[in-house]
Amino acid sequence: MKRLCITVIVCVCVVCSVAQPFLSVKCLPDGQIMGKPMLRFQSRDQLRLSFDEITEADARYLNYRIVHCNADGTPSDMQEIQYLEGGYNNSIDDIRFSLNTYTSYSHYELLFPDENTTLKLSGNYRVEVFDANNAEEVLLSAPFMVYEEQLIDLNGSSILPKRVEYRRTKQEFNFTIQTLPPFEIIQPYQNLQVFVQQNGDQTNIRSVQPHYVVGNTLTFSDSDELLFDGANEYRNFDLRPSNLQGSGVDNVFVVDDEVHVQLYPFLPRPTQAYTSGEDINGHYVVEVTHNPNPPIEANYAHVDFQLQTRSVERTGAVYVYGELTHWTLNDDGRMHYNMEHSAYETSLFLKQGFYDFMFVYVPHNDATPDFSYYEGNHTLTKNTYTVYVYYRSNADGYDRLIGFKTL
Numbered sequence: 131m132k133r134l135c136i137t138v139i140v141c142v143c144v145v146c147s148v149a150q151p152f153l154s155v156k157c158l159p160d161g162q163i164m165g166k167p168m169l170r171f172q173s174r175d176q177l178r179l180s181f182d183e184i185t186e187a188d189a190r191y192l193n194y195r196i197v198h199c200n201a202d203g204t205p206s207d208m209q210e211i212q213y214l215e216g217g218y219n220n221s222i223d224d225i226r227f228s229l230n231t232y233t234s235y236s237h238y239e240l241l242f243p244d245e246n247t248t249l250k251l252s253g254n255y256r257v258e259v260f261d262a263n264n265a266e267e268v269l270l271s272a273p274f275m276v277y278e279e280q281l282i283d284l285n286g287s288s289i290l291p292k293r294v295e296y297r298r299t300k301q302e303f304n305f306t307i308q309t310l311p312p313f314e315i316i317q318p319y320q321n322l323q324v325f326v327q328q329n330g331d332q333t334n335i336r337s338v339q340p341h342y343v344v345g346n347t348l349t350f351s352d353s354d355e356l357l358f359d360g361a362n363e364y365r366n367f368d369l370r371p372s373n374l375q376g377s378g379v380d381n382v383f384v385v386d387d388e389v390h391v392q393l394y395p396f397l398p399r400p401t402q403a404y405t406s407g408e409d410i411n412g413h414y415v416v417e418v419t420h421n422p423n424p425p426i427e428a429n430y431a432h433v434d435f436q437l438q439t440r441s442v443e444r445t446g447a448v449y450v451y452g453e454l455t456h457w458t459l460n461d462d463g464r465m466h467y468n469m470e471h472s473a474y475e476t477s478l479f480l481k482q483g484f485y486d487f488m489f490v491y492v493p494h495n496d497a498t499p500d501f502s503y504y505e506g507n508h509t510l511t512k513n514t515y516t517v518y519v520y521y522r523s524n525a526d527g528y529d530r531l532i533g534f535k536t537l
Contacts, residue, residue: 153235153430154416154481155181155456157257157272160241163415166516167274168534169243171252177274179240179257180425182481189236191262192222192269196242199254201323201520201529203273208251208528216247221262226426232387233430252276252531253520275531281313282519282533290509291357299507301360303515304351305537311346313532316523318343323529324350325518328358329411332457333498335518362505363512364409364452364486367393367433370419374431374482382431389431395438395473396489404508409486411514412452416483428482435465437474437489437504442467446494448474448504452487459492459499 157167160176169175183189198206198213210217224239242257243249259270286305290297307324309315315322318340327335336355340348350356368376374391375382381392418424435450448465449455455463455478465474474489490499501507520529 152181152183152270153479155179155270155272156416157274163417164410164413167272169249169274169276171249171276171278171531176241176243179242179259179272180238181259181270182235182237184233184235184430186234189225189227189238192238192259193220193262193265194222194240194242194257194259195220196247196249197256197258198251198528199256199273201254201325201518201522203254203256206253206528213249213251214247215250217243218246219244222259228426229423230427231429232384232389235430237426239425249276251528252278253529254531277531277534279534281310283308283310284517284519284533284535284537286537292352296357298509299360299502300357301509301511301513302357304349304356305517306350307340307348307519307533309346314346315348315521318348321522322348323518323520323522326356327516327518328361329514330413330453330457334358358513358515359502360508360511361501361513362399362404362488362508363407364412364488365396366409366484366486368484369431369433369480369482370417370484372419372421374429376484389429391431391433393433393435395436397438398489398504400502400504400506402506404506404510406510406512409512410484411512412457412486412488414452414454414480414483414485416481418482424482430479430481432477433480434477435475436471437465438472439474440472443491446496447492449490449492449499450476450478450487451490451499452485454478454480454485454487459490459497465489 157177157179159165160178167177198208200206222238222240226237228235254275256271256273258268260268284307286303288303291300291302324338325335326338338350338355341351342349367378370376378393379391380394383390416424416428418428421427449459450463462478465476468475488501489504490501491503492499519533521532522529
């Protein structure tokens with residue numbers, strides 16, 4: 131059996147929120163093309179927030195602010211003076227314009243915290259972007275996390291589900307949290323919050339409690355909340371070549387100075403045998419082959435998706451899902467049935483790069499995507515798991531992020 135990749139952190143990720151037409155929004159550790167927006171507490175680590183705006187006119191003047199949040203991503207009761215020192219220059223000054231592209235756009239980048247800013251607390255944060263002339267309207271909100279080191283030791287292992295009927299379709303893992311002296315967790319069942327997330331999926335985050343506590347060791351096992359559908363390896367397509375003719379692409383053409391990409395049609399695979407493949411667990415990377423400057427020289431394209439099936443779903447909806455849709459069930463990702471083609475279809479406006487995605491089914495009156503409906507479930511799928519742990523003591527009064535570790 132293949133090894134499960136298990137990432138263990140401690141905190142709850144909140145998906146980026148974009149009110150205005152900003153595209154290719156990324157918030158990553160500086161110098162990385164993938165990863166989680168994590169900063170070490172009391173370090174000089176920085177994150178890079180980047181995004182585009184389609185425009186023929188001059189770029190707008192944008193400002194930002196940093197907001198401290200609770201474990202669930204809602205704003206905390208902390209005042210800015212309690213969690214932030216400095217932060218006097220809050221304008222986004224790194225603005226560049228696209229070069230040699232069919233679609234004109236402005237590319238914004240923000241490196242934060244800057245050299246004059248210190249985050250005084252660990253936990254969840256978000257950076258909010260707004261027009262310099264209207265601070266009340268948040269145009270973009272991106273989450274990030276500040277974690278403390280050397281407070282806990284976290285170890286875990288993947289195991290086969292104990293129930294035989296789950297051993298072909300589900301994945302389970304157990305883990306322990308051990309506090310490192312002199313740090314102590316007082317009343318863990320009241321003061322500790324632990325969350326487990328599969329891949330980057332914002333809809334698949336579970337809250338878990340310790341199975342038992344002995345001394346300074348908390349054991350998490352034998353819980354239905356630690357049992358996940360294996361799902362399948364993500365589908366993907368490659369737009370990195372200069373002509374966008376990468377794997378998965380059937381046709382590329384230009385209409386009225388706009389690029390259109392037709393992907394090869396996809397088929398449902400719930401009954402297919404598992405096939406190992408390389409994916410990036412639902413994420414995407416902006417990149418152009420042999421081009422050192424993709425932030426401003428990558429083209430945008432209307433990418434057409436087609437899922438061929440003769441079954442028209444009357445009791446639910448079908449979506450393209452992954453980081454390319456901000457891990458949300460949004461209108462752009464919703465597919466509509468084309469009777470002539472016997473297929474569900476939609477189109478997304480995407481920047482050149484490499485993309486992972488899945489087709490998910492969502493029953494009416496439900497907000498939980500069903501991966502198995504079109505993709506199947508397999509125990510051998512190479513998923514990642516992120517565990518987020520928060521601690522709030524009576525003395526602190528806020529949700530501290532007390533550890534980060536990848537197993």
